[in-house]
Amino acid sequence: MFTFCVNSVNSGDSASTDRSHRWIESTEYAQRSTQTQRCTSWTRRGLRFPTQTQPCCSMFPMLTLLSMFYYICLRRRSRSGTRSESLGSRRAVELGQRSALPVTVEVEQYGKEVLDFSSHYGSENSMSYTMWNLAGVPNVYPSSGDFTQTAVFRTYGNWWEKCTSSGPSFRRTPPNFHSQDYLELAFEEPVYPTAVEVLETYHPGAIIRILACSLNPFSQNPPADVRWEVLWTGKPCKSLSPQARQFSPGIRQISFPTNLLRLEINSSLLEYYTELDAVILRGVRERPILALYKIPVIDINELSDSEEEISDAGGLCCRSTVEHRHVLGNGFFDRLPYELIQLILSHLPIPDMCRLAQTCKLFHKHCSDPLQYIQLSLQPYWARLTDTSLCHLQSRCALLQRLNMSWTGNRGALTPAGFCSFMSACGVSLVCLELSCCHFLTEACLEVIAQTCSCLQELNLASCDRLQPQAFNHIAKITSLRRLVLYRTKVEQSAVLSILTFCPELQHLNLGSCVMIEDYDVVVGMLSARCRSLRSLDLWRCRNLSERGLVELVSGCRLLEELDLGWCSTLQSSSGCFQQLARSLPRLRKLFLTANRTVCDSDLEELAAHCNALQHLDILGTRMVGPASLRKLLQSCPQLKLLDVSFCSQIDSRFVQELTSLFPNVSIKKSFTQ
Amino acid sequence: MLSVLSYGRIVARAVLGGLSQTDGRDYSLITASCGFGKDFRKGILKKGMCYGDDACFIARHKSADVLGVADGVGGWRDYGVDPSQFSVTLMRTCERLVKEGRFTPSSPVGILTSSYYELLQNKVPLLGSSTACIVVLDGRSHRIHTCNLGDSGFLVVRGGEVVHRSDEQQHYFNTPFQLSIAPPGAEGAVLSDSPEVADSSSFDVQLGDIILTATDGLFDNMPDYMILQELKKLKNTSYDSIQQTARSIAEQAHELAYDPNYMSPFAQFACDNGLNVRGGKPDDITVLLSIVAEYTD
Numbered sequence: 001m002f003t004f005c006v007n008s009v010n011s012g013d014s015a016s017t018d019r020s021h022r023w024i025e026s027t028e029y030a031q032r033s034t035q036t037q038r039c040t041s042w043t044r045r046g047l048r049f050p051t052q053t054q055p056c057c058s059m060f061p062m063l064t065l066l067s068m069f070y071y072i073c074l075r076r077r078s079r080s081g082t083r084s085e086s087l088g089s090r091r092a093v094e095l096g097q098r099s100a101l102p103v104t105v106e107v108e109q110y111g112k113e114v115l116d117f118s119s120h121y122g123s124e125n126s127m128s129y130t131m132w133n134l135a136g137v138p139n140v141y142p143s144s145g146d147f148t149q150t151a152v153f154r155t156y157g158n159w160w161e162k163c164t165s166s167g168p169s170f171r172r173t174p175p176n177f178h179s180q181d182y183l184e185l186a187f188e189e190p191v192y193p194t195a196v197e198v199l200e201t202y203h204p205g206a207i208i209r210i211l212a213c214s215l216n217p218f219s220q221n222p223p224a225d226v227r228w229e230v231l232w233t234g235k236p237c238k239s240l241s242p243q244a245r246q247f248s249p250g251i252r253q254i255s256f257p258t259n260l261l262r263l264e265i266n267s268s269l270l271e272y273y274t275e276l277d278a279v280i281l282r283g284v285r286e287r288p289i290l291a292l293y294k295i296p297v298i299d300i301n302e303l304s305d306s307e308e309e310i311s312d313a314g315g316l317c318c319r320s321t322v323e324h325r326h327v328l329g330n331g332f333f334d335r336l337p338y339e340l341i342q343l344i345l346s347h348l349p350i351p352d353m354c355r356l357a358q359t360c361k362l363f364h365k366h367c368s369d370p371l372q373y374i375q376l377s378l379q380p381y382w383a384r385l386t387d388t389s390l391c392h393l394q395s396r397c398a399l400l401q402r403l404n405m406s407w408t409g410n411r412g413a414l415t416p417a418g419f420c421s422f423m424s425a426c427g428v429s430l431v432c433l434e435l436s437c438c439h440f441l442t443e444a445c446l447e448v449i450a451q452t453c454s455c456l457q458e459l460n461l462a463s464c465d466r467l468q469p470q471a472f473n474h475i476a477k478i479t480s481l482r483r484l485v486l487y488r489t490k491v492e493q494s495a496v497l498s499i500l501t502f503c504p505e506l507q508h509l510n511l512g513s514c515v516m517i518e519d520y521d522v523v524v525g526m527l528s529a530r531c532r533s534l535r536s537l538d539l540w541r542c543r544n545l546s547e548r549g550l551v552e553l554v555s556g557c558r559l560l561e562e563l564d565l566g567w568c569s570t571l572q573s574s575s576g577c578f579q580q581l582a583r584s585l586p587r588l589r590k591l592f593l594t595a596n597r598t599v600c601d602s603d604l605e606e607l608a609a610h611c612n613a614l615q616h617l618d619i620l621g622t623r624m625v626g627p628a629s630l631r632k633l634l635q636s637c638p639q640l641k642l643l644d645v646s647f648c649s650q651i652d653s654r655f656v657q658e659l660t661s662l663f664p665n666v667s668i669k670k671s672f673t674q
Numbered sequence: 675m676l677s678v679l680s681y682g683r684i685v686a687r688a689v690l691g692g693l694s695q696t697d698g699r700d701y702s703l704i705t706a707s708c709g710f711g712k713d714f715r716k717g718i719l720k721k722g723m724c725y726g727d728d729a730c731f732i733a734r735h736k737s738a739d740v741l742g743v744a745d746g747v748g749g750w751r752d753y754g755v756d757p758s759q760f761s762v763t764l765m766r767t768c769e770r771l772v773k774e775g776r777f778t779p780s781s782p783v784g785i786l787t788s789s790y791y792e793l794l795q796n797k798v799p800l801l802g803s804s805t806a807c808i809v810v811l812d813g814r815s816h817r818i819h820t821c822n823l824g825d826s827g828f829l830v831v832r833g834g835e836v837v838h839r840s841d842e843q844q845h846y847f848n849t850p851f852q853l854s855i856a857p858p859g860a861e862g863a864v865l866s867d868s869p870e871v872a873d874s875s876s877f878d879v880q881l882g883d884i885i886l887t888a889t890d891g892l893f894d895n896m897p898d899y900m901i902l903q904e905l906k907k908l909k910n911t912s913y914d915s916i917q918q919t920a921r922s923i924a925e926q927a928h929e930l931a932y933d934p935n936y937m938s939p940f941a942q943f944a945c946d947n948g949l950n951v952r953g954g955k956p957d958d959i960t961v962l963l964s965i966v967a968e969y970t971d
């Protein structure tokens with residue numbers, strides 16, 4: 001047996017794995033048998049051995065060592081030669097281990113309820129084109145087109161930004177924040193998400209961010225700490241075609257189960273309204289062990305790092321290394337004039353300023369200078385803003401003039417008390433205050449705003465639909481108001497009338513979808529009496545404005561440049577109100593008569609004759625307008641940029657193509673349902 | 675003494691047993707639909723549940739079953755408007771309202787009003803008019819709530835006899851009450867009734883009650899006794915037999931409509947009003963046949 005072993009060792013250089021295995025087996029057998037049986041067995045097999053035990057004993061340990069040595073060498077060679085095989089065996093081992101655990105089942109859910117959104121096209125007590133259509137199974141997909149059963153936002157493109165009624169944009173917006181609208185959708189069961197699919201049925205491409213919340217909106221005892229994590233983020237893209245598509249971006253793995261998703265929208269590059277049909281959330285109930293989907297490469301700048309908090313900005317980091325640096329030389333940055341450093345820092349977004357303030361005393365002094373905080377936009381940081389953040393910012397915002405806190409403070413992040421104390425401290429010189437979709441606001445907050453901000457000129461309370469009607473009475477105290485947005489609020493007629501009485505300098509007023517106002521004729525009458533410098537008026541979906549009211553409005557507010565009367569179905573063109581409008585408002589730049597089925601040829605002819613500065617016109621859904629008057633309008637209004645003739649039955653797509661070729665500067669919209 | 679107590683106990687048990695609800699189980703409707711369009715070319719189902727200018731829907735939400743029929747007024751064809759567009763959109767919108775739960779089972783007029791309002795919220799400028807009849811079964815309370823605007827209607831048959839029926843609403847001969855959307859300027863010339871003028875009724879039902887909801891194409895061609903005869907052939911509460919019976923009713927009405935010598939209820943009514951006519955009335959026929967049964971999942 002031993003000579004056999006020695007021979008095979010000598011010929012071992014040509015060892016294949018099979019032979020080595022056999023050799024190993026035989027060695028092991030030999031080792032075992034040497035331990036159990038001694039020379040007597042060998043002599044029985046007819047091998048020659050010295051009968052003395054001593055030389056045998058000396059050979060055994062040596063042989064054991066040799067065998068171990070060769071065992072290790074050959075195993076290493078086999079490992080290097082057949083790596084994939086060994087890997088396969090390892091995977092097989094792991095799979096074997098995994099099969100012992102319960103199999104993770106992927107759960108697929110449609111939206112259960114739309115909890116919050118910034119705007120929508122439809123009416124408040126309707127199901128057509130409203131955001132609530134996003135919940136549940138898809139109604140339209142895979143068809144494409146402009147259907148009533150989809151969720152549509154109020155605006156598209158950049159047409160609304162171009163109007164003077166939207167205020168100037170805020171500086172220091174971080175370059176990766178493009179969101180214009182948002183919606184929050186709750187699902188039934190919290191899962192660890194593996195995929196999110198959005199069924200878009202018309203002009204897709206508006207979704208730019210998907211976030212997940214750690215809070216379960218249906219739970220009885222909500223936790224104090226609410227976290228939002230970004231699942232996916234992208235740039236606004238130009239839509240290639242209006243056809244339906246299923247949008248399924250690769251999403252990040254997050255550490256908590258979620259049943260509340262937030263989608264943020266930017267439709268500035270889209271040709272028409274984007275429409276969403278349904279959202280599907282795929283996830284697993286247990287935390288996934290291995291990655292079940294590929295993790296895309298995320299730019300480190302786009303990740304929301306929850307560690308860096310604005311609230312940390314309050315801490316003063318006194319580094320003793322500052323003196324040390326003086327000795328070494330710090331690049332002479334502090335030799336620059338104060339104003340120059342201020343200018344350099346004015347290009348930094350707010351979180352970077354807060355981080356910079358923690359580095360050294362010089363930067364802390366610069367970053368705390370109130371002159372850096374004349375304009376402050378906290379909207380991009382809505383997920384992280386809390387009462388403590390406001391508290392720490394208070395010391396620097398004494399000279400605050402323009403403040404944007406839209407979208408902030410929801411789900412308990414801000415309290416009315418915290419906001420009121422911030423306002424009392426910093427609101428004295430406020431000129432512009434944007435508070436759209438701020439659901440934490442109460443009547444007390446508005447009272448504090450009215451008391452403190454005596455020179456406030458712009459106030460935006462769009463979609464603050466949880467604000468009680470009596471809160472709006474306080475706005476009348478802000479007599480210097482020039483721009484007021486009350487879109488989708490519960491403001492009542494009496495509050496509006498008192499605002500109009502006491503704020504005669506109003507130039508831009510938005511009362512779109514204010515369902516609690518009973519009689520718009522009275523409101524408009526007061527406007528024409530008191531607010532003669534009105535430049536823009538948005539009366540989208542005001543149900544009961546009559547011809548008498550419209551005529552009164554245009555006779556009083558002669559400086560009107562923008563008038564949105566979309567979906568005001570009570571206006572009848574046969575009374576001549578639109579012709580009167582055209583004659584009275586020569587400066588008219590934007591006129592929306594969406595879904596007023598009575599707009600006719602004579603109205604367009606009057607517009608062509610008198611309103612030559614017209615830039616945006618929407619006459620969707622009328623059967624009474626023919627090609628001839630449309631052509632005349634386009635010829636007479638050289639500055640026209642937007643014309644919406646969707647669902648006008650006399651205007652067919654062939655004629656639209658003809659007009660587009662004749663008037664290339666005009667963007668003519670013709671929607672379809674297919 | 676002991677016997678008094680035991681007697682008292684028996685009495686109490688009997689009284690309490692009588693006071694408690696007999697049946698805790700929900701009811702539901704098993705419904706089948708059938709119909710024929712007047713125009714043979716349009717006999718093909720356009721979008722499903724649409725027969726000529728008639729349209730219907732069947733929907734369910736939680737414990738409520740809802741049915742509806744709508745008869746599009748054919749006169750719009752002369753003005754270039756497709757009469758089926760209005761009735762089909764009205765019924766589809768009612769179906770969507772029901773499926774999303776935006777209704778109260780005890781108020782079918784609410785469904786009609788909301789649906790009519792939703793039609794006005796459509797970007798597409800709809801035109802047309804139609805009658806409407808909506809039947810809601812509240813499975814929990816075992817009550818049927820109905821509303822009817824126009825000359826469509828329903829029959830409730832129990833034990834071979836008609837126990838409830840709807841009334842026709844007509845302005846004058848062959849001009850029923852109708853919901854309509856008129857072109858601007860023609861509002862004065864077009865008949866337009868508000869959903870509030872619809873007839874509402876509510877009544878209890880029992881297991882095995884048969885409810886027949888149909889447009890005037892059925893009732894104008896088949897008198898009650900013929901309908902009852904067909905309904906006697908209903909063997910059991912399975913969907914197939916209901917479908918078969920509905921089909922036979924609709925087919926018979928369709929045959930009678932084109933019989934020139936048959937004295938149809940329509941011809942009878944015309945004669946009563948001084949018009950000497952005879953024969954059936956060719957019209958779109960829509961039949962929804964339902965049976966009240968226990969709810970099984």
